[in-house]
Amino acid sequence: MATSPELDLCVLFVESLLDPVTGLVAVCEGEDGTSVYHNALAVLAFAHEGRRAAAEGVLDCFDRNLRASRDQFQGFPHLWNVRTGLPNGGSVPWEGDAAHLLLALDYYQQIFGERTKYRVLKDGLVALLSQRAALCELVVAEGVAAMYAAMMPYTRTRILSRLRQCFFNCEYISGADCKHNLLHVILAA
Structure with a gap:
């Protein structure tokens, strides 16, 4: 789907930031830190360019973390460790991050036609954002x-x-x- 050599290089660069084990994308080279927002942007780029496996690597990490939690879903903490695939201690959820992840998931589903694989993740994000709307001030x-x-x-x-x-x-x-x-x-x- 790429339309130019420059775009190909940009997407390849973002792919180079992927951790092959966790599926998360680092913010920059040599860094272990990342955020939900940066990974949502990566999903958008990967889906746009037809790189399904890369997009799914990111989504799989958040889906795994949501499914592993025994507590009621309160959102994903903002900051994550790319190497462990886990949130950084002390980081709190940001509603904007959840919204961007939901937008990226919707785009992934639109591009690839996959509607069931991330149902738990999507339902969790929609429920969270619906609840948080009551406290949006x-x-x-x-x-x-x-x-x-x-x-x-x-x-x-x-x-x-x-x-x-x-x-x-x-x-x-x-x-x-x-x-x-x-x-x-x-x-x-």
Whole structure:
């Protein structure tokens, strides 16, 4: 699917950051750290370029971690260790990360037509984001915008209205932040 040699090189570079055991993608060469967000972006790139095995490596890691948890799913911690495939201690979940992972999973399913393999992961993310929408005033504006975009196919108007209300009630440090985040909501609508 690649459209240029430059794009091929970019995707090959991202693939070079994959850990062959855990399936996670490092943030940069020589680093063991990564985030849910960076791996969601990698899934999008891999799916776009038809690299199913690479996309599934990332999704498999999060699916394994969700299935291994005996507690109610509260989201994936933001920071992870690429080599162990486990969250870094002390890292907390970010709603925006969950939203981006759900968007990446949806895109993977759209590209490859696979609807059942990651059902537990998808259901967990949708349920989590639905619950967190009730407390969206505690979420940063970028997270709310990502939640809105990710939840559009799955939710009733009530939850989307709540997310939109939270977004427009957010306080911003500068007008530039407000304009940037408003663009996310407009593009998702």
